[in-house]
Amino acid sequence: MNSQPSSKILDNIRQACGTCSLNSLCLPMGLSHEEMLTLDQLVKRQLIVNKGEYLFRMEHHFDYLYAIRAGSFKTFLVSEKGTDQITGFYLPGELLGFDGIEPGHHQVTAVALETSSVCQLKFDELLQIASKIQGLQRHLMAILSQRFNNQFTISVNHNAEQRIARFLLSLSERFKRRGYSADTFNLTMSRQEIGNYLGLANETVSRILAKFREQGILESHQREMHLLDLRALQMTACG
């Protein structure tokens, strides 16, 4: 089964992540800063995905997780009658592909929203390492559990305003954690895609953003977002 000894695998991962500025986000508990110094295997594990291209497709075999180095992705599932349901947006430093673990093939399709760069991590190897490294195993489960919890943050019992406020705050939070501005960013998804994700019509998204502008909560032009009053946005999110 495991032709590669796990210490060798571990070395490869160390090399791959050593110089990545995002390593603390992908696998924060797993590998100490000291462990990650060399980089020669990095390029081998790196992948460029152009805008609109698939990273993986629903029903295709599951082998890898992907850590986003740069860019962004959406995942969606295609329903019985052919309509898409967007299930998530993914930003730099975030892991994606977990949806394939169980039946062994992906439950969703992942598409790049802009030209993006990802690191490919063989899931089996990652698990092997996780069983060796204190905290990594737990961290992977934490990612999954948090993702599940957050799903209810943007949820069925919230109205359109609250959903959009929460969506913006979620993006803001995530950009901030990655060292980007928490109040000024470009959306890489359309109104249509936001609406689909939140269960709203794109017109509703547009109207509510207009309302937020009128209220002085934010400025926006097309996909440029500038949040002016995070506190007010939080109040709106709560209702």
Added chain:
Amino acid sequence: MNSQPSSKILDNIRQACGTCSLNSLCLPMGLSHEEMLTLDQLVKRQLIVNKGEYLFRMEHHFDYLYAIRAGSFKTFLVSEKGTDQITGFYLPGELLGFDGIEPGHHQVTAVALETSSVCQLKFDELLQIASKIQGLQRHLMAILSQRFNNQFTISVNHNAEQRIARFLLSLSERFKRRGYSADTFNLTMSRQEIGNYLGLANETVSRILAKFREQGILESHQREMHLLDLRALQMTACG
């Protein structure tokens, strides 16, 4: 740190699960049938929770996962303005408590919907064992990933009929896997609770169940459910 050697811990778990008819559901990949024969530590790890009692509470410290032996639970979070949001229902053979992994304290409160019996599993010990047993680690992640995926099965882009149809099918499916009838079962939750979970008013739940009755899709009286036409229900679920 680990005063107990992991082989000792493993023995305890074996003993706890050896005679439980649900072991194949809780930890199917982890422990072979042969491994689980003795039972003397079982009672120690078993817990009875009466209807309406808490299994764990939001913001309380996270240490344990719970495997349901009998009964059922709901989990909910309390929003900023004090309203509840039900985040899940849990049936025999299912694990709950994962919500606490990340910040180290629970994100939701778990309440018994009827008198229930659960097994308490120390999460740290479970992880220790998972790193030893081929497949268990992966299985735990699979549970989490599936749960996340399923969240979109009952989702924002579906109307009231579809949500309720999907909810019933989900219950049916889960009862079936546990060896219970797939078409006849008692709901342990109120219309109010179903509505809260699905983002609908309890009146809407009531009305749509009435509609399903008229259509001959099911018979229901209070909380007794008898699904007559699973195929039709599936069609409704898809729209």
Added chain:
DNA sequence: ATTATGCATTGATGTAAGTCAAATTGATAG
């Protein structure tokens, strides 16, 4: 520049589901 093409915005109208209210049923206690 000029036309195409897709996305965003804004307005007018319709509808699914929420809210409010009352009636019915069932469970529990006295």
Added chain:
DNA sequence: CTATCAATTTGACTTACATCAATGCATAAT
């Protein structure tokens, strides 16, 4: 057996958001 209380059902009315439609802007292609 009757009273009480909660859950469910059903009806009348309201509303938030969807849908349909038209217009305004961008970016890209000619």
